[in-house]
Amino acid sequence: MSSANVADESTGRRVSELVARLPDLRGRLKSGVALADLTWFRVGGPAQVLYTPADEADLAYFLARVPAEIPITVIGLGSNLLVRDGGIEGVVIRLGRGFGEITIEEGYRLRAGAAVPDVKVARAAADAGIAGLSFYRGIPGSVGGALRMNGGAHGRETKEVVIEVRAVDRQGRIHVLPVQVLGYAYRHCGASDDLIFTEALFQGEAGDPARILAEMDDIATYREQAQPIKSRTGGSTFKNPEGYKAWQLIDAAGCRGLSIGNAKVSEMHCNFLINEGNATGAELEELGETVRARVKAKSGVELEWEIKRLGEPLEAGNTFFGKSPRG
Numbered sequence: 001m002s003s004a005n006v007a008d009e010s011t012g013r014r015v016s017e018l019v020a021r022l023p024d025l026r027g028r029l030k031s032g033v034a035l036a037d038l039t040w041f042r043v044g045g046p047a048q049v050l051y052t053p054a055d056e057a058d059l060a061y062f063l064a065r066v067p068a069e070i071p072i073t074v075i076g077l078g079s080n081l082l083v084r085d086g087g088i089e090g091v092v093i094r095l096g097r098g099f100g101e102i103t104i105e106e107g108y109r110l111r112a113g114a115a116v117p118d119v120k121v122a123r124a125a126a127d128a129g130i131a132g133l134s135f136y137r138g139i140p141g142s143v144g145g146a147l148r149m150n151g152g153a154h155g156r157e158t159k160e161v162v163i164e165v166r167a168v169d170r171q172g173r174i175h176v177l178p179v180q181v182l183g184y185a186y187r188h189c190g191a192s193d194d195l196i197f198t199e200a201l202f203q204g205e206a207g208d209p210a211r212i213l214a215e216m217d218d219i220a221t222y223r224e225q226a227q228p229i230k231s232r233t234g235g236s237t238f239k240n241p242e243g244y245k246a247w248q249l250i251d252a253a254g255c256r257g258l259s260i261g262n263a264k265v266s267e268m269h270c271n272f273l274i275n276e277g278n279a280t281g282a283e284l285e286e287l288g289e290t291v292r293a294r295v296k297a298k299s300g301v302e303l304e305w306e307i308k309r310l311g312e313p314l315e316a317g318n319t320f321f322g323k324s325p326r327g
């Protein structure tokens with residue numbers, strides 16, 4: 001099948017037929033997978049095709065052979081994602097078990113696959129007497145998401161504790177990169193968008209396991225009191241602008257508790273948006289934009305989305321997948 005044909009085709013079945021022709025593929029391919037089931041907000045349309053690579057070599061094989069016309073999107077645990085109701089065109093890649101290893105190395109180092117949940121990194125480090133990674137106890141994402149977002153909390157961020165990463169690019173080439181080339185800034189990674197992180201090497205320091213575990217307990221307790229962590233949310237919606245706290249600007253603009261349909265600004269922490277039941281992606285996004293406009297009008301500050309918004313809106317003309325957002 002030629003690349004031109006691929007660009008013309010619109011159904012997930014066709015794309016999955018194409019990728020199924022990759023004879024040595026070991027990972028799983030599925031079309032029309034509901035992304036609402038894979039994100040914290042529980043909203044959004046389907047992935048045209050969802051690919052779960054078996055391991056890094058399988059991922060590299062896939063990327064090297066899928067025509068450049070097919071859009072590729074990678075997701076982690078979906079804790080920082082707002083997927084639009086029309087779903088995501090092309091292939092969505094979600095790393096699974098093949099990227100789930102943790103190894104302790106000499107010199108207070110920990111190596112973790114990109115699918116490992118951050119909280120497991122914190123626990124494994126504590127068990128091994130490695131201090132400096134306990135802040136991951138409070139971030140409900142995966143290592144891959146932390147690398148892309150420069151995830152941070154409680155005074156530390158990913159760029160301070162990662163020393164090296166492995167990644168695969170859109171052509172299927174594997175890279176080993178030192179942290180210095182990743183262009184990290186506050187909740188930002190400057191590495192090329194097409195890089196899919198597969199592994200990270202973390203550097204900690206000597207610590208007492210009991211003390212680290214106590215620190216992690218404190219973090220968990222603090223989170224329960226300060227954030228709606230049991231809700232359908234995407235965490236902090238907006239980045240803190242230089243010199244401000246986003247939540248204070250949102251509060252001052254009168255947005256605490258504001259709602260559109262079933263989407264609501266959290267009463268507990270007003271930089272969090274919440275899906276109170278069956279909100280749509282469109283309602284959550286409109287609520288976020290309303291908050292941005294009100295903050296701009298009140299304080300003159302433009303809030304920048306921290307949450308990543310992915311995919312297509314569900315519009316009259318978009319029969320892309322033929323599914324309702326709540327379907």
Ligand SMILES: Cc1cc2nc3c(=O)[nH]c(=O)nc-3n(C[C@H](O)[C@H](O)[C@H](O)COP(=O)(O)OP(=O)(O)OC[C@H]3O[C@@H](n4cnc5c(N)ncnc54)[C@H](O)[C@@H]3O)c2cc1C
Pocket residue numbers: 040073074075076077078079080081095114138139140141142143144145146147148149150151152153195196197198227228229233234235236308
């Ligand atoms: C209750 C709650 C509390 C939160 N608290 C914090 C906090 O304290 N600090 C903080 O920083 N964040 C916080 N977050 C946000 C979120 O947990 C982080 O941004 C996290 O790092 C996202 O990881 P994820 O695996 O869920 O990634 P996803 O949300 O699935 O994706 C986020 C981004 O990472 C990219 N990505 C994911 N995996 C890979 C990969 N393997 N290679 C390349 N790119 C990848 C995606 O394309 C997307 O752009 C919170 C979220 C919630 C719901």
